[in-house]
Amino acid sequence: GAGVSQSPSNKVTEKGKDVELRCDPISGHTALYWYRQSLGQGLEFLIYFQGNSAPDKSGLPSDRFSAERTGGSVSTLTIQRTQQEDSAVYLCAIPRTGDYNEQFFGPGTRLTVL
């Protein structure tokens, strides 16, 4: 969507490599979410950033996954030592302006781990 860009749009990597996925929301949003859409697991929550509060990491599937959000804007999701089961579309979302209940999703990054 126009409010959130994600890069790269596609990423192919070899098992065991580290990858970084980027989410770049339009400025002014203090909240940011990462989700994962995979064939076996459907759409699942990964992590949530809200301002300067500690992020809600309850959805991260393993300690190979981490995310940060610097300066309250761009966020990067890092997957270390990728596994084939990490193959999925990774989606970033921000709240719709004026409505924290409604989320606006980016186009996603399709990750393929060979």
Added chain:
Amino acid sequence: AQSVAQPEDQVNVAEGNPLTVKCTYSVSGNPYLFWYVQYPNRGLQFLLKYITGDNLVKGSYGFEAEFNKSQTSFHLKKPSALVSDSALYFCAVSLGNSGTYKYIFGTGTRLKVLA
């Protein structure tokens, strides 16, 4: 644990007929409920939401959904399906009133509208 169920992997309906895509939820507290649609090779798009008030909510593209607290359901409906409605539909719940806005999604239902 909070969960959302979409019992049908796929729903087929003839163009012009009414359609229903089912969703039930299990949460503690008062849920906020959402429907999103994903067209092929496109991102998730918001359709409609129930936060409070009238149990029947209307959304984009002629879709509506009814919140039924006693049956813990939030089925998506449209009176007359179009071929262009063919897509993947996701039901989601959040507990926004507790300060947690993250979504829990159902597994998705693929809607196929046949000409």
